Amino acid sequence: MKRVGVFVCHCGTNIAKTVDVEQVAKVAGDLPNVVFSTDYTYMCSEPGQDLLKKATAEHNLDRCVVACCTPRLHEPTFRKAFESAGGNPYLLEIANIREQCAWVHNDREKATAKAHDLVRGAVAKVRRNFPLSTSTIPITSKALVIGAGIAGMQAAIDIADAGYKVVLLDREPTIGGKMVQLDKTFPTLDCSA
């Protein structure tokens, strides 16, 4: 039996001003497999993440939907929080009700209806998600720096100082780039070579 938790974020007034977040949370509670739903001022804050972790443990959640801002911002945050509570991070979905809803609409009633739709969609998707796990690939600890002007030389020296091998490449017959063509450099008027 799948057990989904829904968390609706106010984002201060960013979302709550335009979307009736309490209602979105309430209606989400009746969706199939949803066993817990709530709303909170800032889901990304520490208390917000704790709320998700605690609810996961208390209600034995195996899937989560967070209705909040763009996944570009806090999907990693919530995946980590869910994982630390024992969930699989890929069984968490974001319903973007800020950029794709609250920020682009004025009509509170219609925006709230859209938020319902987005949350319903995310719940339907998360019910079909399956756990994923990361694999690992080996790393060759050698860097290639393309261009041996001041930027390339500095990057190469810093990487090399850390103990890694570097190939510093330039298409010209010498390193130095534009930097070595310059006379004294501002604002200290020291030599550039």
Next chain:
Amino acid sequence: MVAAAQHPNIEILTYSEVEAVDGFVGNFQVTIRKKARLLDESKCTGCGLCEEKCPGRATSEFEEGLAKRKSIYKPFPQAVPNLPVLDKNSCRLFTKGKCGVCKKICPTGAIDYEQQDEIITENFGAIVMATGYDLFEWQEVYGEYGYGKYPDVITGLQFERMNNAAGFTGGKIIRPSDGKEPKTVVFIKCVGSRDEAKGKAYCSRTCCMYTAKHAHQVIEKIPDSQAIVFYMDIRTPGKAYEEFAQRSIEEGAVYVRGRVSRVYQHGDKLIVKGEDTLLGKPVEVEADLVVLATAMVPSRDAKAIAKVVGIGTDQDGFFQEAHPKLRPVETHTAGVYIAGACQGPKDIPDTVAQASAAAVKVCSLFSKTEMATDPMVADVNLAICSGCGMCVPVCPYKAIELVPKAERVNGKQIERLVAQVNSGLCQGCGACNAACRAGAINVKGYTDDQILAEVDAICL
């Protein structure tokens, strides 16, 4: 430069170009073309005898076209590595079929006219792009400054060369036309920068400061000289920058706020016509030398190398960072970082800071022996893959190939082709997913079934 040359962990590959980059973060296979210098590097001692005796002449790239160099040459005395290069285009042997002086004179027999380019393939875990900038080609569009036909209208970089103690004039500021010392030097800022009609919309960020330096150098080096700077704004946002610019003004540099409308030759003088917008009056100056602060543009071939390495460029051709504020030295391609003016115009302090930032990104990647991969990648259902190969060309990361699969059908052993995804290369973009006619490829975490369930829940 010396620090990079001496470092035991740094291998320097000059006169070399990147031809191809395969693989992915942590595991790039890079093909490098080491161009032929036409000399055996192991034999050459860098003594310079060949350069001394070479009868061939060409325009010096290093001196920005203001001086000549030999056909076999070192760009400048402190060049690293300390090796000459033979330029076939100006060499008498290659152009006229007769010479060979360098080969005869070389005490170690290092000259090799038959030498071919060498192709090297090597593995790297990370790539730092630091391809720098070039100057905007003002001669193409600035007709009012003479389209480059007046020898005494030069760029800031040319001014640097004659001002440099190690340069072709030994640090003496001269007029390229007659070698005389100029008394009145006019500087024109924003040539190609902040000029959308003729050049670029952006500010090149360094010109206000180097022009202040140039004005200071004119006043310091040439007695009874005059430095006149035409400017739109004086932009000096950096530590000790405003003080530096003010110092030039206090020393006597005359700043005129306004654009120059025309520069033309009159006798051996250059007449500079413009407007002082603060006084609302036209200005006319008789100048001996005019120095243009030309815009910084991406290095030539920047777009081509971006394509080879697999990173994006912005509307001006500079390399695109992953995020303008939060990921300024990363690109959208994992394991490829950017530093310096290849990302956008910047001065030396900012370049050095960005280079160190890119180095830290590389070091943090290298601090582990292996890295976790995103599991949201393409996955092939081999049971329904027809092996049509439609997915192979649409993959922008070259992550899919067709491989034979052996199986038993009706008791017979057969072999058929199926798509195979390299999960290290796959970035989970979904292009193959859309192209697959059999519906055999799905991106994990975004399967057709999952997306349709979401759509149905919203629409039905």
